[in-house]
Amino acid sequence: MKLADLQAAFQAAILSGETKDAPILGSLAAPDQRAQGLSVYVNAYRIRLGEFLAEDYPAVKALLGAGRFAELIEDYIAAEPPKSRNARWFSSRLPQFMRESEDWCGYLREISVATLERALTDAHDAADAEPLAIEALAAFDPQDWPRLAFAFHPSVALFTAEAGTLAAFAAASAGEAPPPPAEEDASEKIAVWRCGPETFYRRLEADEYLALNEARAGRSFGDICELAAFQQQDALSPERLAQFLVTWFADGLVVGVSAED
């Protein structure tokens, strides 16, 4: 058998989990031991990928329970065999896989927690940037403030989650029983970021979520005020926006500021 065919057959056995009747067995030596030897690779593949997922999604595992999480792992590995050279990225698509899967799309809270855990992992090794101190604003004339636009740390991620996501994540992370799913029909807006080596997350009010989203898109301070007033049917005062800005600086989210023409 040519090397390419042999590798294809070997990989097929690992992916299928088949060791007793795998076609590759015919190309292996030591007939009395070859199925057992092949099973080392077959088992190691699933164990290793399962460990990657368990490491990146401990709260999802706690919420689902070990048995159901093992089923999720099995489904994900079958649907999304790893392509990246770096194992770090293997688990990236788990939240999306759950959303798109008929069997898992109903686990709304778990999907939201998976999205949060994914964002935390991504923030952990996102590109570096030096946070800016709020004193940087002193370089601008107050009359220029409506034209100020901000650059944010590359780790910043914003998303909308199911109600109760943060409580479920906190409980699962602490090894406690998760609270019952929230009955309120309200979503949670969540920000995730890194400051120095530490990753952080917090819940945002709807107006801060809107403002931060727009600021990240490069809109100026004045434009955000106008947009917020338009979208929310009530004015988002410059004072409230200024409060957000102080918080963003204090949290280490802001890494650049400039006055737009």
Added chain:
Amino acid sequence: MQKPAPLGYGLGFRPIYFEEIVATRAPVDWFEIISENYLVPGGRPKAMLERIRADYPIVMHGVSLSLASCDPLDYDYLRDLKALMDRIEPAWVSDHLAWTGVHGLNLHDLLPIPFTQEALDHVVARICRVQDFLKRPLVVENVSSYVSFAGQEMPECAFLAEMARRADCLLLLDVNNSFVCAANHGVDPRALIDAVPAERVVQLHMAGHVERDGRCIDTHDQPICEDVWALYEYTRRRLGPVSAMIERDDNFPPLSELLAELDRMRAIDAAIAAEDVGSVS
């Protein structure tokens, strides 16, 4: 082929030990990193690496080059590897005589190859291309295996020696892998040690394994066993001074236990050196 000077006694760098290494300036001569763990945009992994690099020589050890795969070489990966190499200036760069996937997949395992002329030609050509791209010699490691292939045309030791000669590459001899393979395939582990070209071996790996269902599994989660220590001593007598290190990837003990294993390496080497001096005088 210029063989780098020995670095002494090293450890595989694992983040769990970072704080203690920095705080105590751990008595380790050098560290080996898993290259892929640092092919990330930034954050704590890169910060830790830069901090360790400030105090210790570093060697880069990859697990995804997939040297023996029949897929095309991944030049995006090689570019990332080269960028990391240029940044941290490792003493050398290594990966495995193995493949990790085909058809665009990477199974994150070091999969075995048949020791045939076809595989040898294939691997030699790819090592040469990698070396041309990285503009430095590649260090290639023997792997553990749990199956062997029918119709093999040479033993592993002959394959490794011929590969190194034709590709003009360097070798990383994993003593534990030699032991594991020999146990699983019923051959003498010393055959590989005896056959490797000593002038090309720049590094030794030592690690622990487990025995499960009559088979040795290379788990890196146990202390080094006595049989592997004996093989280490045999290797030392055959190869002389070579940079040596311990890999530990799970079931992490206190750092002091790994340092004690390094001390045992030093003691074995010192005893052999003393014998050599005695025999000369």
